[in-house]
Amino acid sequence: MAVDRLYALLERLGNLLRTEERAAGLRHGLQPVHLQALRYLQSCNRYSNTPAALTEYLGLTKGTVSQTLLLLEEKGLLRKQPDTEDRRVVHLLVTEDGRAVLKEALPPALFKRALTGLPGEGEALEAALTGLLRSLQAANAQRSFGACGTCKHFQREGPGRFRCGLTKEPLSREDSQLLCREHEAVPQGP
Amino acid sequence: MAVDRLYALLERLGNLLRTEERAAGLRHGLQPVHLQALRYLQSCNRYSNTPAALTEYLGLTKGTVSQTLLLLEEKGLLRKQPDTEDRRVVHLLVTEDGRAVLKEALPPALFKRALTGLPGEGEALEAALTGLLRSLQAANAQRSFGACGTCKHFQREGPGRFRCGLTKEPLSREDSQLLCREHEAVPQGP
DNA sequence: CCAATTGGTATCGACTCGATACCAAATGCG
DNA sequence: CGCATTTGGTATCGAGTCGATACCAATTGG
The missing domain is CATH 1.10.10.10 (Winged helix-like DNA-binding domain superfamily/Winged helix DNA-binding domain)
Incomplete structure (x- = not known):
């Protein structure tokens, strides 16, 4: 099985x-x-x-x-x-x-x-694990703790200028790479 | 990184x-x-x-x-x-x-x-995880605990008749699917 | 035949973890 | 406003994991 x-x-x-x-x-x-x-x-x-x-x-x-x-x-x-x-x-x-x-x-x-020794920088592994984690979190109604820049509240206002649609605060490029407890994945369009 | x-x-x-x-x-x-x-x-x-x-x-x-x-x-x-x-x-x-x-x-x-919901029965995930585990065990000089039938000591003697080359004991079909502490992966030929 | 090794158990202390109780600040609702 | 409810965090207790050490019995290896 x-x-x-x-x-x-x-x-x-x-x-x-x-x-x-x-x-x-x-x-x-x-x-x-x-x-x-x-x-x-x-x-x-x-x-x-x-x-x-x-x-x-x-x-x-x-x-x-x-x-x-x-x-x-x-x-x-x-x-x-x-x-x-x-x-x-x-x-x-x-x-x-x-x-x-x-x-x-x-x-x-x-x-x-x-x-480090994984073929292709472990891309296959990362993809597989990410998929599993997403699936688990969806089934569990759990927070995803993803990177800020991949969130549905993330807004681009210009080159290097971003904003969080939830808190309305401006975000730096570094901010956009940090994990956020309010993170929500962007819904996948069909 | x-x-x-x-x-x-x-x-x-x-x-x-x-x-x-x-x-x-x-x-x-x-x-x-x-x-x-x-x-x-x-x-x-x-x-x-x-x-x-x-x-x-x-x-x-x-x-x-x-x-x-x-x-x-x-x-x-x-x-x-x-x-x-x-x-x-x-x-x-x-x-x-x-x-x-x-x-x-x-x-x-x-x-x-x-x-269960994973695409392709989770084959990609299984392959990725197996690769990682093998890599970890190799680096760690650790036992692999693989299924008997995939071991280098596993010998086929006929249809449904097997033997362990290490203990010299005969093995049933069910035996061949169980995990063994003496398991060693067959070396990958080039 | 005797040392070294291996398989297993017992005991102790440090620490995790959940449960419960508790407090302070914030929020919501009449 | 006023008061119940919710939220963020801490304190305390008991059950249980885990490693370290010590120990014993059986096996193995010279």
Whole structure:
């Protein structure tokens, strides 16, 4: 049965990845989930670097994530900054130390080697995985956390000048490449 | 950078899978690792249903796996059977209850839907994942746990009659489809 | 025959994770 | 406005994973 075989493959790869991440984090006294949190926070935009967004991304409960963040803050890999508009919200900023740890640890050496050696820059793999992820998210009513520039709210106003149709804020070229919790894929025309 | 994007995709899918597995196991008081152990034991051959093999498959330490097995045995999902040849070894047999739990829980509904809906039965995905896994295992000097019939020790002796070149034992058609810890891919000729 | 290796278990501590409870700020509605 | 509801976040607790270490029994290899 093809579905079972596919599932077994995914599970197996997921375990390998977790094991490697565990080993990579061990050198810094970090668990897999810590590295994952840092990686997300480093690649998301300013609307999405909050505990709530991270909670959705990781698929855990907010209490659990709150603990994770506490540890990262104690280790000096993370800094909390209160939001200026909404005083309940804090923003999570990866420190220089945090970036250094991430750069050293992710992707784990094993994956870096394997992924780099893939034929055609792994284009086939990326296409297949993207399709699967989209399908999963659609079935799950889950946020996609895609890059800002691929969102249906993304508006081009000129060369290098963009705007988010949701927040109405202007966006830089760098902004457009960051992950956003409000991301919605553009509907595929027939 | 393509490698980082690929890695992010893999990590994200792995987390989703874990979350779903957690939810699926919750109904039976099981953790993700328990379901994974059961699934492996149900699909491996008689050389590979031991704690040591499972330990390698899951990438954990033998102590950890021993605990996992203890719990599964207590719940009646697993039965231990001493090996007749080597009196240190035990074989792990999934009980009827264990099979029932597995059938109900894996793959999680979300994945079953998403995988079933993939174009071309997910052939592209399977090819891409298999390639990646092979590449990872090669780089890691890790066992592949492939199906018996695809192993370099697998010998055809006639219609429906096979033999393992390593253990010299005869193999049935069913045997040939089970996962084996001694599995080695046939070397690709140029 | 005895060391080294292998398969497995037991115990301990660090840590994840969910559940529950809780607080403060924002929002919605009469 | 006023008050219930919702949202963002934290604190605390218990169950359970996981690695490390130690240990035992059986096998293997000189």
